[in-house]
Amino acid sequence: MEPSYGTYSWFEKSFSAAQEDPWLNNWRGIETCRYEIVENIVKGLIEHEIPGGNKISMLDIGCSTGHFTNVLSKTCENIVGIDISDTAIEIAREKYPKIDFRSADFQKIGLPENTVRIAVCMEVLYYIEDESKADFIEKISKVLVDGGYFILTTLLGEKPYFTDDGIVKIVSDKFIITDIIYYGSKTYSNIEKFIFKIYSRSVKLEHLIKGDSDSGIEDPQKIKGIERYLGLMKRLKMMTAVLKVNSCIEAVAKMIMHLRFPAAIMNRVADRCRLDRTHIILVARKR
Numbered sequence: 001m002e003p004s005y006g007t008y009s010w011f012e013k014s015f016s017a018a019q020e021d022p023w024l025n026n027w028r029g030i031e032t033c034r035y036e037i038v039e040n041i042v043k044g045l046i047e048h049e050i051p052g053g054n055k056i057s058m059l060d061i062g063c064s065t066g067h068f069t070n071v072l073s074k075t076c077e078n079i080v081g082i083d084i085s086d087t088a089i090e091i092a093r094e095k096y097p098k099i100d101f102r103s104a105d106f107q108k109i110g111l112p113e114n115t116v117r118i119a120v121c122m123e124v125l126y127y128i129e130d131e132s133k134a135d136f137i138e139k140i141s142k143v144l145v146d147g148g149y150f151i152l153t154t155l156l157g158e159k160p161y162f163t164d165d166g167i168v169k170i171v172s173d174k175f176i177i178t179d180i181i182y183y184g185s186k187t188y189s190n191i192e193k194f195i196f197k198i199y200s201r202s203v204k205l206e207h208l209i210k211g212d213s214d215s216g217i218e219d220p221q222k223i224k225g226i227e228r229y230l231g232l233m234k235r236l237k238m239m240t241a242v243l244k245v246n247s248c249i250e251a252v253a254k255m256i257m258h259l260r261f262p263a264a265i266m267n268r269v270a271d272r273c274r275l276d277r278t279h280i281i282l283v284a285r286k287r
């Protein structure tokens with residue numbers, strides 16, 4: 001039986017199938033862009049808003065295999081990464097042995113209250129059941145010191161994702177939102193989906209040819225056809241193209257984010273251009 005969305009078994013299955021990075025977050029342009037902006041927000045908070053310099057304590061909730069926890073660890077000495085997936089945490093510990101990683105469901109782990117200065121929770125909340133979302137946010141607020149900061153990133157869209165008003169409402173109960181940054185659009189997502197579809201088809205075909213998976217195709221003519229198709233695709237060339245498109249998109253996304261339009265202007269531009277905004281970053285201070 002397929003495990004249900006967002007459960008421990010669902011994440012374990014995702015991590016064991018993909019080994020390391022199920023969402024390709026560590027190299028997709030839109031994601032590295034998100035990491036960069038959040039890293040800059042954290043650096044800004046440490047420099048201007050939060051006393052304690054690099055001695056402050058930080059929490060990365062839903063840290064996956066630790067890629068971004070490692071980035072954050074360069075800004076402060078005291079960081080803890082938490083993830084529900086044992087497999088993810090095992091990989092994280094192996095890659096970054098100096099960082100304190102804990103394998104636990106954030107909703108259940110007992111953490112001392114009023115101790116953390118910055119909590120980051122990226123692309124996690126849409127896995128939490130609706131009736132537990134408010135508790136999840138409340139728990140983050142409890143572990144933070146007074147005046148501590150919370151940075152949340154999430155996809156916007158149909159359920160399980162959020163509307164921008166919806167996510168602002170959930171967070172506002174326990175936090176004062178100090179900044180909202182939009183990035184990403186439907187256009188970007190569609191281009192990306194298209195590229196990944198072609199790429200994963202070529203990978204699948206290659207497995208079929210190599211006999212790694214059972215295609216059920218026996219007709220030598222058909223197999224020849226597939227081989228010809230594969231030859232045309234020249235996977236290597238394909239990858240180069242993917243990476244090129246990816247870095248162009250990354251450059252554009254970075255440009256937009258570095259301009260840091262106030263949310264109101266971004267909203268107006270997105271509405272005018274009929275762009276569906278697909279990603280949001282919230283920066284919030286504990287009430």
Ligand SMILES: C[S@@+](CC[C@H](N)C(=O)[O-])C[C@H]1O[C@@H](n2cnc3c(N)ncnc32)[C@H](O)[C@@H]1O
Nearest residue numbers: 011025062064083084085105106122123124127
């Ligand atoms: C889409 S990944 C995001 C990873 C990383 N934060 C990023 O932005 O690239 C979501 C991560 O949240 C973790 N996660 C989901 N529910 C969790 C929970 N209740 N407690 C701790 N981690 C959780 C998953 O195991 C997964 O690694």
